[in-house]
Amino acid sequence: MAKGTQGLSAIAQRYATALYELADSSKALDDVAEDLRALRQLLVESDDLVRLIRSPILGREQQAKAMDAVMDKAGANALTRKFLGTVANNRRLFALNNIIDAFLNELARRRGEVTAEVTSAKALTKTQEKALTDALKQAIGTKVAIETKVEPALIGGLIVKVGSRMIDSSLRSKLQRLQLAMKGTA
Template sequence: MAAKGGVNEIAARYAKALFDLADEQKALDPVAEDLRTVQQLVSESDDLRRMVRSPVISRGDQGKAISAILDKAGTSELTGKFIGYLASQRRLFALGAITKAFLAELAKRRGEVTAEVVSARSLSDAQVEAVEEALNNVVGGKVAVEHRVDPSLIGGLIVKVGSRMVDSSMATQLQKLKLAMKGA
């Protein structure tokens, strides 16, 4: 596996190639949705995460496993071929960074700002919509919300937009209280 800087360089190249292919085929939105779906599957499954990152599992086995998962998820042909190619090149470990780079390029092209929202529990569609609307008002433009779940937050949200971050999670509030109690 490459170093962190190496992963980002690899991701940028592969994301650019996929973006160009998807743009050429007028399939940017389906590919973006496929990548989000695959990323969510990987983040929710320890076994899948280990398979994607394992240097011990052969190219063929990784390719077969990821192909079966993509078929089950109903991804587009372009996404399937691309991720299959990643498996054949032993680059599945970079899939998360590739997805992030692809989505960032798509947002940049559309003039969107991407906000990362982390919550303790999964948010309903209405809640995500409310967060998106509030962020649209604050930022003054179109905001695309990427939501993920981190149960260690206990409650509340962490919202990151560009270099700004608002952390209203219970875990942070408890940590601040703990520090204040130590100082007293």
């Protein structure tokens, strides 16, 4: 592993552990986790937000104010907003994705959960998420937390990753397999 990657992981782990302890003592673990999941989705959807967290031109205060405004608009918990302000003031926003991942992994580990990454063509409803969580729990035999992502290029269906296992039932993959099969018969 590269030295820079190890350094980034160490930074992310320290911040994630600190946030976990604060959220746990404030009885706000679920709220903070929900805020961080929403923020991760915002980072996927917004190039402007990515530029904000990576900008070497913006000062600490500007980044902190901008992050606070974004999280205020998203209705984030006060603890999450204060934490992100600290991260911005310490010039560590570049590690934000790693911090989010480390926090969510720590939360799942302490709860004895397995995390399943679910990618779908459209956002899943709460009912669909619950049904998927129940089905995965039954298949795996342990608590399952799902992390959802939306990727319209899938056309339909799901891609589910649990640990090293992946189930790809997306229409995109089915069409690719059909295309390969048709090439083989020609």
